[in-house]
Amino acid sequence: xxxDSYWLxxxxxxxxxxxxxxxxxxxxxxxxxxxxxxSAARTLAxxxxxxxxxxxxxxxxxxxxxxxxQCNTGVAQDYASLVEQxxxxxxxxxxxxxxEAVASVRRVIAEERIECDYRHHGKxxxxxxxxxxxxxxxxxxxxxxxxxxxxxxxxxxAIRQEVDSPLFHGGLLQKNGGQMHMGRFGIGLAEAxxxxxxxxFEHTPMTGVARQAGGYxxxxxxxxxxxxxxxxxxxxxxxxxxGWFRRRxxxxxxxxxxxxxxxxxxCRALLPQRRAYVTSRIVGHYFRLTPDNRLLFGGRAxxxxxxxxxxxxxxxxxxxxxxxxxxxxAEIDIDYCWxxxxxxxxDRLPHAGRHDGMYYVMGYSGHGVQMSVHMGQCxxxxxxxxxxxYPWQAxxxxxxxxxxxxxxxxxxxxxxxxLQDRWH
Numbered sequence: 280x281x282x283d284s285y286w287l288x289x290x291x292x293x294x295x296x297x298x299x300x301x302x303x304x305x306x307x308x309x310x311x312x313x314x315x316x317x318s319a320a321r322t323l324a325x326x327x328x329x330x331x332x333x334x335x336x337x338x339x340x341x342x343x344x345x346x347x348x349q350c351n352t353g354v355a356q357d358y359a360s361l362v363e364q365x366x367x368x369x370x371x372x373x374x375x376x377x378x379e380a381v382a383s384v385r386r387v388i389a390e391e392r393i394e395c396d397y398r399h400h401g402k403x404x405x406x407x408x409x410x411x412x413x414x415x416x417x418x419x420x421x422x423x424x425x426x427x428x429x430x431x432x433x434x435x436x437a438i439r440q441e442v443d444s445p446l447f448h449g450g451l452l453q454k455n456g457g458q459m460h461m462g463r464f465g466i467g468l469a470e471a472x473x474x475x476x477x478x479x480f481e482h483t484p485m486t487g488v489a490r491q492a493g494g495y496x497x498x499x500x501x502x503x504x505x506x507x508x509x510x511x512x513x514x515x516x517x518x519x520x521x522g523w524f525r526r527r528x529x530x531x532x533x534x535x536x537x538x539x540x541x542x543x544x545x546c547r548a549l550l551p552q553r554r555a556y557v558t559s560r561i562v563g564h565y566f567r568l569t570p571d572n573r574l575l576f577g578g579r580a581x582x583x584x585x586x587x588x589x590x591x592x593x594x595x596x597x598x599x600x601x602x603x604x605x606x607x608x609a610e611i612d613i614d615y616c617w618x619x620x621x622x623x624x625x626d627r628l629p630h631a632g633r634h635d636g637m638y639y640v641m642g643y644s645g646h647g648v649q650m651s652v653h654m655g656q657c658x659x660x661x662x663x664x665x666x667x668x669y670p671w672q673a674x675x676x677x678x679x680x681x682x683x684x685x686x687x688x689x690x691x692x693x694x695x696x697x698l699q700d701r702w703h
Contacts (some may be wrong), residue, residue, distance in 0.1 A: 286345070292466075310519070320655075321656075332668075349402065354373050359418040362421055396459055529641070534617070537576075538612065624642030
């Protein structure tokens with residue numbers, strides 16, 4: 280078994296990284312080489328800007344290359360509950376932002392001819408309890424009324440035709456959703472950014488950033504960059520002078536296992552529609568088939584940081600969960616096991632804007648594949664003067680109470696969520 284991301288292990292090598300020291304003057308310095316930063320760099324370079332992107336590790340080496348491989352419409356929250364919380368207009372706007380984000384991903388794939396096995400098969404949210412189905416039905420009614428008339432409820436007596444598992448009590452199908460090979464997409468996006476003129480520096484962490492006349496001074500271990508503007512696309516990164524953002528994000532671990540390849544017969548029997556799947560529990564699971572017929576199965580197995588023994592323990596928990604959901608795979612070999620950090624905001628919505636003059640977007644809260652690509656483009660267009668408004672802009676973003684460094688509260692949050700899953 281490899282303790283490595285399947286997406287990263289099976290991605291092509293990135294050939295476009297700069298081998299020279301990071302120095303010089305740029306219109307924009309982008310900090311972070313995930314989907315947000317790469318999408319922004321591509322858009323900026325296409326618009327004629329001189330852009331440098333610096334990444335502390337390898338491009339897409341963190342959340343962008345460590346997720347569940349889903350690219351779906353819909354908000355993180357239950358839609359009907361979001362309507363009650365925010366009102367119909369705001370909830371509708373949030374939902375539509377995600378639909379637009381899926382379209383942005385598909386457009387980038389087409390424009391750059393990225394071969395990443397994209398499949399537009401939709402997302403099926405599975406009711407883990409009978410009472411959860413009633414809640415999904417309420418959301419389906421609200422979604423169909425407000426934003427998506429094609430949403431579909433699948434009752435309990437038909438759910439085994441979608442997912443051959445004894446666990447589920449029906450489901451909510453949102454057809455505007457897809458899946459892709461995260462590694463191939465990410466490297467394709469990076470190569471596209473370079474092809475349009477962006478300069479990408481890997482293994483180049485930001486060690487400091489300071490305002491100066493005419494812009495910013497960005498320091499790294501290998502050199503100093505001068506920039507008119509800075510875009511921070513760092514997610515849950517623990518590196519660099521990002522204390523203001525760290526106090527507003529909880530870095531929650533999410534963990535994944537990937538099985539040995541299944542036969543075509545097994546795939547057709549278990550998941551014949553090959554959709555993206557999520558369960559309705561707070562501490563639930565997500566899963567899908569990979570392009571080479573492996574089952575990817577993930578979730579917040581433990582409310583802990585990713586790395587080392589934490590990934591091993593989480594992999595063991597996920598293996599048991601996989602066997603429970605799919606008894607025929609209880610003894611299958613696990614070929615990959617890894618973890619990553621989700622940049623969870625307190626309200627589980629993204630936050631974008633400017634802090635100390637610098638642009639930023641963070642807080643995707645586990646729904647970042649599509650939104651990161653979309654928001655990187657939106658902020659880049661704002662920097663180019665092509666856009667005056669963008670999603671998630673200028674909302675109040677308070678710090679998480681009591682959060683000043685390490686997320687000491689994660690085990691407490693995890694315990695509370697598990698109790699909620701047991702009670703409701």
